[in-house]
Amino acid sequence: MEQKWWHDSVVYQIYPRSFNDSNGDGIGDLVGIIEKLDYLKLLGIDVIWLSPVYDSPNDDNGYDIRDYEAIMHEFGTMNDFDQLLDQAHARGIKIVMDLVVNHSSDEHAWFAESRKSKDNPYRDYYIWRAANDDGTLPNNWGSIFSGPAWELDEATNEYYLHLFSKKQPDLNWENEQLRNEVYAMITRWLDRGIDGFRMDVINLISKTPGLPDADVAPGALYGDGGQHYVNGPRIHEYLKEMNDASFGNYDVLTVGEMPGATTEDAILYTDPARDEVNMVFTFEHMDLDSGPGGKWDVLPFDLQKLKDNFTKWQVALHDKGWNSLYWNNHDQPRVVSRFGNDTMYRVESAKMLATLLHLLKGTPYIYQGEEIGMTNVAFETIEEYEDIEIRNMWQERMAQGANPEALLQAVHKKGRDNARTPIQWNAKQHGGFTTGTPWLKVNPNYREINVERALEDPNSIFYYYKKLIQLRHEHDLVVYGQYALLETANDIYAYSRTYEGETWYVYCSFAEEETTVEVAHDTTDIIIGNYATAPTNTDQEVVLRPYEAVVYRTE
Structure with missing residues (x-):
C-alpha cells in the first residue's frame, strides 16, 4: 500500500459552538479556536476536523447550510477563517472541513x-x-x-x-448541473488551502429511482427508507465523479460518514485504485448498545460484540482499504460514560479505552474533551436539551404515551448533547468556556474535570493521549502492522499488532476487579500502561487491575 500522510496522522474534531468563546456571547467561535491552537499543538495532533462553520440558520447546529461559501456570523468572518488556516498551518496542523451536500438549508x-x-x-x-x-x-x-x-x-x-429536519431538504443528485456546482464549490475551498473534507452522510446522496415505499417495522409509524437510499444505486459513480472533478487533484484527506456501510462497502469506497474516498466512518460499533427499538432502546454494553466488530473491520480492510477509528463525535455520547466507568475508574477507563482504539490500524479521531475524560451530562429536564433530534423524538414518543422518566434516562445515555456541552477549560464559571451565558449548559463536573487541571497533572488523561499519539508517529507497526485478536477472558480485550518481525500485545481490561490473563510471550518490555506501576506477572500470566491497559513488545 502506498504510504500517505494521513496514515500516521491523528485527527482532532472541533465542534465550534462548544469549543471556546472569545467574545462572551456564549457561542464558541473561530477566534476562540485560534486561541487554543497551542494547546492542540501540545497534545500532538496533526489535523483538525472542523464541524460546519458555514452560514446557517442553525436548525441542526450548522448542518443546515444556507451559504456554502460564507461563515456563520456567530463564528466570525472569512478573514477569521483564513487566520485560523494560516495559524494552524504555521504550527504544522492541517484543517479538514465538513462537507454537507446530501441536503442544504431550506433558506439556501x-x-x-x-x-x-x-x-x-x-x-x-x-x-x-x-x-x-x-x-x-x-x-x-x-x-x-x-x-x-x-x-x-x-x-x-x-x-x-427531507431525510433529516424539514429545514434540510435533500439535494437531487440526479441533476448534473447541481453536481457540477457542488464540485466547483469544493474546488474553491481546496484552492483556499484547506486540507480535506469530512463528508456528512455522503452515502445517502443516491436514491432508488421512483422512491418506492419502504418496509415498516412493527409499531413504527413510517417506513425505513434507508433500504432505498443507503449506498444507493449511483453512489460509486457520484463519488468517482466528485473525486475526478475536485479533491482527487489535491493531496488531501477525505473521509465519508457512511451509516449502514458494511466492510464490503468500505473496501469499495476506500480502495485507492477506485478513486472515491480515503476512509469511511462506520457506525456498527456505535449501534452495539441499541436494541430492537433503535437508538433510544438502550442495551447493556457487550464487550464480545465490540471485539467481534472491531476484529471484522481490522481484518477485512487490511491492505485493501483504510479504517477510521473513533469513540466519540458530535453525534455520540461520551465513551467513558458509555463503555467505561465515569465515576470510580474514570481516569483508568478513559486511558484504557484510548489505548484500545489508538493502537488499532487506521486513522484515529479524538473528539474535543475526550482527551481530558469529559463525561455524559444528566440534565434534570428535557427543556435543558437543545438538540433537534432529542426534541423531535421526545415530542413523538410522549404523544405515543411513553414513560417520561425512562425516556429521560435514555437521553442521558445516548443523547447527542452529551458531546455538545462546552469544553471545560478550567474551574471558573462555565468552565472557562465563556464570560457570557453558554448556548448549552456546561457539565456541572467542570470543577473537577478541566483542561487546566489536566495540564498540571503529569499522569492525566491528556498526557496519556499525547503518548499514544507519539507512538503512532514514531512506530510504523502502529500504522501498518497486522492485527490479530487474542483469546482471553470475556472482560478482557486483547490483540496483537505485527510488523517486520516485531509484535506488540495489547491488553485492555473492562473489569472492575483484578483479572488474570494467560500469556505466551515475554512481558519485560512494556511500551505503555495506564497504571503508574507494571502489572503483577509470571512467565505464564498477567494480573490486570480494574480497567488496566498494558502493551508489551517482543521481537
Whole structure:
C-alpha cells in the first residue's frame, strides 16, 4: 500500500459552538479556536476536523447550510477563517472541513428559487413529488429526525423530501448541473488551502429511482427508507465523479460518514485504485448498545460484540482499504460514560479505552474533551436539551404515551448533547468556556474535570493521549502492522499488532476487579500502561487491575 500522510496522522474534531468563546456571547467561535491552537499543538495532533462553520440558520447546529461559501456570523468572518488556516498551518496542523451536500438549508438560495414554481430552473435541484392519488404522502419514508420525510410546500402544492429536519431538504443528485456546482464549490475551498473534507452522510446522496415505499417495522409509524437510499444505486459513480472533478487533484484527506456501510462497502469506497474516498466512518460499533427499538432502546454494553466488530473491520480492510477509528463525535455520547466507568475508574477507563482504539490500524479521531475524560451530562429536564433530534423524538414518543422518566434516562445515555456541552477549560464559571451565558449548559463536573487541571497533572488523561499519539508517529507497526485478536477472558480485550518481525500485545481490561490473563510471550518490555506501576506477572500470566491497559513488545 502506498504510504500517505494521513496514515500516521491523528485527527482532532472541533465542534465550534462548544469549543471556546472569545467574545462572551456564549457561542464558541473561530477566534476562540485560534486561541487554543497551542494547546492542540501540545497534545500532538496533526489535523483538525472542523464541524460546519458555514452560514446557517442553525436548525441542526450548522448542518443546515444556507451559504456554502460564507461563515456563520456567530463564528466570525472569512478573514477569521483564513487566520485560523494560516495559524494552524504555521504550527504544522492541517484543517479538514465538513462537507454537507446530501441536503442544504431550506433558506439556501437554490431552494428559495426551487420552491417558487414547478418550472423554475432550480426546481430539479431538490426532490419534489405530488401527493398520491388518494391524497397520501409521496411515499411512506420516515425522517431520521422523527416524523415523515416529506413536507408540503403550499406555494406549488407539492412535497419535498427531507431525510433529516424539514429545514434540510435533500439535494437531487440526479441533476448534473447541481453536481457540477457542488464540485466547483469544493474546488474553491481546496484552492483556499484547506486540507480535506469530512463528508456528512455522503452515502445517502443516491436514491432508488421512483422512491418506492419502504418496509415498516412493527409499531413504527413510517417506513425505513434507508433500504432505498443507503449506498444507493449511483453512489460509486457520484463519488468517482466528485473525486475526478475536485479533491482527487489535491493531496488531501477525505473521509465519508457512511451509516449502514458494511466492510464490503468500505473496501469499495476506500480502495485507492477506485478513486472515491480515503476512509469511511462506520457506525456498527456505535449501534452495539441499541436494541430492537433503535437508538433510544438502550442495551447493556457487550464487550464480545465490540471485539467481534472491531476484529471484522481490522481484518477485512487490511491492505485493501483504510479504517477510521473513533469513540466519540458530535453525534455520540461520551465513551467513558458509555463503555467505561465515569465515576470510580474514570481516569483508568478513559486511558484504557484510548489505548484500545489508538493502537488499532487506521486513522484515529479524538473528539474535543475526550482527551481530558469529559463525561455524559444528566440534565434534570428535557427543556435543558437543545438538540433537534432529542426534541423531535421526545415530542413523538410522549404523544405515543411513553414513560417520561425512562425516556429521560435514555437521553442521558445516548443523547447527542452529551458531546455538545462546552469544553471545560478550567474551574471558573462555565468552565472557562465563556464570560457570557453558554448556548448549552456546561457539565456541572467542570470543577473537577478541566483542561487546566489536566495540564498540571503529569499522569492525566491528556498526557496519556499525547503518548499514544507519539507512538503512532514514531512506530510504523502502529500504522501498518497486522492485527490479530487474542483469546482471553470475556472482560478482557486483547490483540496483537505485527510488523517486520516485531509484535506488540495489547491488553485492555473492562473489569472492575483484578483479572488474570494467560500469556505466551515475554512481558519485560512494556511500551505503555495506564497504571503508574507494571502489572503483577509470571512467565505464564498477567494480573490486570480494574480497567488496566498494558502493551508489551517482543521481537
